Amino acid sequence: MAARISYDEVEIGAELPARSFPVTRADLVRYAGASGDFNPIHWNEKFAREVGLPDVIAHGMFTMAEAGRVVTDWVGDPGAVAEYGVRFTRPVVVPNDDKGAVIEVTAKVAAKDDERRTVRVDLVVKSEGQKVLGMSRAVVRLA
Numbered sequence: 001m002a003a004r005i006s007y008d009e010v011e012i013g014a015e016l017p018a019r020s021f022p023v024t025r026a027d028l029v030r031y032a033g034a035s036g037d038f039n040p041i042h043w044n045e046k047f048a049r050e051v052g053l054p055d056v057i058a059h060g061m062f063t064m065a066e067a068g069r070v071v072t073d074w075v076g077d078p079g080a081v082a083e084y085g086v087r088f089t090r091p092v093v094v095p096n097d098d099k100g101a102v103i104e105v106t107a108k109v110a111a112k113d114d115e116r117r118t119v120r121v122d123l124v125v126k127s128e129g130q131k132v133l134g135m136s137r138a139v140v141r142l143a
Contacts, residue, residue, distance in 0.1 A: 004076035007117045007142035016074045016107040016121065021066040023058050023092060024100035031062045045096065057091035063103060063132060064088075067125045070105045071138045074121075082118060083139040092127045103127050110137075117142055 040047040072078040111120040125133035
């Protein structure tokens with residue numbers, strides 16, 4: 001698979017398509033099974049509250065992965081992502097209702113490196129109007 005975007009057509013400041021990702025308790029159960037992370041803070045309200053959380057929270061890596069989809073969908077090739085990192089700043093609280101939570105992601109091209117033919121994409125990741133990931137950045141290698 002090759003990136004569907006060329007380095008020369010990308011401009012600093014270009015915005016990637018914004019996305020919203022719904023998260024339900026069922027999503028957390030599926031993710032726990034796939035990742036092997038069965039920490040009760042991700043499925044047991046009583047336990048989550050006992051350890052000081054407001055309710056069950058999404059796995060940090062789940063949140064990070066959903067945000068990363070904005071970049072991989074934009075570039076068209078997950079293999080083009082050379083670096084991706086975030087800081088976990090606030091949990092995504094997932095209520096036990098029909099709606100769950102929503103992870104909202106916006107992103108824009110923040111820098112270009114002509115020598116390496118890479119672009120840095122900065123992401124803003126929020127839930128309920130609060131940033132949940134900080135320093136969220138991806139470096140994408142383009143032809």
